[in-house]
Amino acid sequence: MIDHRPQTIDHRPQAADEKWEPKIVAFLCNWCSYAGADLAGTSRTEYPANVTIIRVPCSGRMNPLFVLKCLMGGADGVLISGCHAGDCHYSEGNFYARRRFAVLKSFLGYLGIDARRFQMSWVSASEGDKWAKLIYELVEEIKKAGPNELGKD
Amino acid sequence: MLKELKAVSKELLKTKRVDVILAYKRASDGVSAAPCFIFEEKDIDGIILDSYCVYNLSNYIKDFHDKKIGIVAKACDIKSIIVLLQENQLKREDVVIIGVECHGVIDEKRLCLSERSVQDIGFNEKCRSCKSSLPAFCDYLLKEEEDRRVTPKTEEGDEYASIRKLEAKSPAERLKFWEEEFSRCIRCYACRQVCPLCYCPKCVADQTDPAWFSKASNLKGGMSWNVVRAIHLAGRCIGCGECERACPVGIPLMELNKKIEKDVKELFGYEAGANAEQKPLFTCFDKKDPEDFIK
Numbered sequence: 458m459i460d461h462r463p464q465t466i467d468h469r470p471q472a473a474d475e476k477w478e479p480k481i482v483a484f485l486c487n488w489c490s491y492a493g494a495d496l497a498g499t500s501r502t503e504y505p506a507n508v509t510i511i512r513v514p515c516s517g518r519m520n521p522l523f524v525l526k527c528l529m530g531g532a533d534g535v536l537i538s539g540c541h542a543g544d545c546h547y548s549e550g551n552f553y554a555r556r557r558f559a560v561l562k563s564f565l566g567y568l569g570i571d572a573r574r575f576q577m578s579w580v581s582a583s584e585g586d587k588w589a590k591l592i593y594e595l596v597e598e599i600k601k602a603g604p605n606e607l608g609k610d
Numbered sequence: 611m612l613k614e615l616k617a618v619s620k621e622l623l624k625t626k627r628v629d630v631i632l633a634y635k636r637a638s639d640g641v642s643a644a645p646c647f648i649f650e651e652k653d654i655d656g657i658i659l660d661s662y663c664v665y666n667l668s669n670y671i672k673d674f675h676d677k678k679i680g681i682v683a684k685a686c687d688i689k690s691i692i693v694l695l696q697e698n699q700l701k702r703e704d705v706v707i708i709g710v711e712c713h714g715v716i717d718e719k720r721l722c723l724s725e726r727s728v729q730d731i732g733f734n735e736k737c738r739s740c741k742s743s744l745p746a747f748c749d750y751l752l753k754e755e756e757d758r759r760v761t762p763k764t765e766e767g768d769e770y771a772s773i774r775k776l777e778a779k780s781p782a783e784r785l786k787f788w789e790e791e792f793s794r795c796i797r798c799y800a801c802r803q804v805c806p807l808c809y810c811p812k813c814v815a816d817q818t819d820p821a822w823f824s825k826a827s828n829l830k831g832g833m834s835w836n837v838v839r840a841i842h843l844a845g846r847c848i849g850c851g852e853c854e855r856a857c858p859v860g861i862p863l864m865e866l867n868k869k870i871e872k873d874v875k876e877l878f879g880y881e882a883g884a885n886a887e888q889k890p891l892f893t894c895f896d897k898k899d900p901e902d903f904i905k
Contacts, residue, residue: 521841522814522822529823529834542901552895555904556878560844562903563873567777568837569785578905591905608830 479599481508481534482527486516488546489581490538496585504589505596508536515539516577517550521561524575528565529608534574534599538591541579551579573598574605611710611752612659618708618750619680620651628680628706632667633657642718645670657682664715664734666690666850668806671700679705684712685745686736689848689883690806692747696883696890697846699809709748713757714740717855735864736851739769747886770872772865788833794859795832797825801853801863802839807846814838840866845874845891848883 485491491512497504513519516539527535537558545551558577566572576595580588615633622628630647635656637644643662647670648654659682667681668690683691688707694700717734745751768774776784799815802808814822815835823834840847840863847867854863874880877900880891 522838525834525837525841526822529830542897549895552897552899553892555899555901556895557892559877559900559903560870560873561841563877564837564841564844564870566781567784567869568788568833569781569783571781576905577903579901608824608833 477604479507479533479596479604480531481536481595481599482511482532483508483536483538484511484513484516484519484523485580486539486546486551487512487514489540489544490516490578490588492582493538493580493584493588496582497588498585500585502585502589504592507596507599508592515545515547515550516554517545517547517552519554519558521557524558524561528570528574528605531605531608533602533605534576534595536576536578536591536595538578538580538588541581544581570607571602573602611754612657614752615659615682615708615710616654616657618752619648619654619657619682622680622706623648623651623654627678629677630674630679631657632670632674632679632681634659634663634665634667634682647674659710661714661716661733662718663712664717664855666804666806666852668694669804669852671705671806672809675699677704680708681705682708682710683745683748684710684715685742686712686740686848686850688745688747690850692883692886693807693846693848693890694809695886696888702886706750707745707748708750708752709745710752711745711754712740712743713754714743734851734855736849770868773869773872776865776869789829791861792832792836793829795827795836795861796859797827797831797835798858800856800858801836804852804856805843806850806852807843807848808839814842836861836863836866840870843867844870845880846882847871 485494494510516537519537524535537554539551539554540546542551542555562575565575578591580591619631619633623631630649631654633646633648634643635646636658641662643658643665645665645667646657648657666687667683668687671679671694688709691705691707695702714733714737802813815825823838824831849864849868849871851864857863871882874891878891878896
């Protein structure tokens with residue numbers, strides 16, 4: 458049975474000497490970004506292992522609530538990646554996502570939440586290299602931003 | 611204007627054009643106004659209309675969804691009726707909008723806290739940036755006999771002055787500011803109950819499968835709740851200010867909602883409640899929407 462209660466598990470390092478590694482959650486659209494990430498994998502491209510990937514059918518399926526739940530649950534960074542504008546497998550899903558998350562991005566910044574913690578990208582199915590490079594840079598940025606203290610009990 | 615209002619209301623009830631009139635009556639303190647729902651002509655004589663009529667009566671439309679409604683509405687209140695029409699929460703023929711000209715309404719809290727007179731600062735913050743005191747979209751338009759306006763309008767143009775001030779601070783300062791505000795939230799949901807556009811049969815805060823965020827009245831819960839509500843109102847909030855007025859712990863909710871209102875205007879040229887034919891913000895897009903934030 459799935460436990461739907463709000464996460465009480467704190468993913469932040471508990472022991473003082475435990476070295477902190479950023480925990481990043483990435484929502485990837487099935488048709489472009491997930492395939493692109495998969496290409497990076499099959500090409501045996503090395504990139505940091507800090508990202509947990511959640512596959513969604515389209516970036517247009519993304520709900521700002523998911524991003525918020527991740528950030529309040531202790532994720533140090535959240536990434537949404539979809540098809541390039543005009544290339545959405547469902548024609549327009551990514552246009553809706555673009556609008557929705559432009560608002561969320563600006564709002565999170567206004568609240569004082571580090572702008573590096575929520576990012577969005579367009580990665581196509583052939584852009585395995587772009588994906589790896591993106592994650593390298595993302596992990597670097599989140600390391601500089603430090604552990605996420607939001608919603609710490 | 612009150613005489614005309616009573617006449618129109620009586621007529622609407624008499625002809626059964628509406629089942630109920632949403633109006634204002636004198637509250638039990640003898641000074642402020644309170645909402646009232648009138649089903650019979652004889653009760654119309656008790657209604658009032660003055661600067662104390664700050665409530666946005668469109669909040670009650672959701673309670674009478676199976677009835678024909680006549681509603682006393684100021685220009686700002688009408689915007690929320692328009693959003694309800696855009697979102698198909700209401701059929702146009704089921705509501706008779708009695709538009710009333712308004713020269714400003716009083717925020718009782720500000721009145722009490724000030725040593726200055728009503729004429730100086732008593733008026734609600736939203737009235738300072740009011741663009742038009744005359745309702746445009748309505749079935750009846752009742753005008754004031756004389757200009758009672760005493761509130762000076764905001765320095766020409768900038769209704770977002772306080773937003774810009776906050777934007778100019780550093781992220782760390784802003785986080786500290788908001789954490790202080792959200793930590794006071796007691797999760798009473800007064801903001802939700804008083805909002806005309808919070809009409810979800812099952813609020814996201816009450817969902818348990820899945821549970822989206824904490825229900826606790828601490829910083830984590832308070833931040834989650836207020837952020838989610840503001841996001842759910844993006845492109846829908848028309849700035850009536852009732853949420854901030856209702857908040858028992860004084861969280862500056864309009865500083866949240868107006869930020870999104872400003873962004874939505876600047877990013878997409880969209881204004882909530884502008885006209886009933888307009889589509890809701892997130893049901894449409896423009897090929898040229900900004901994407902400079904996308905890598």
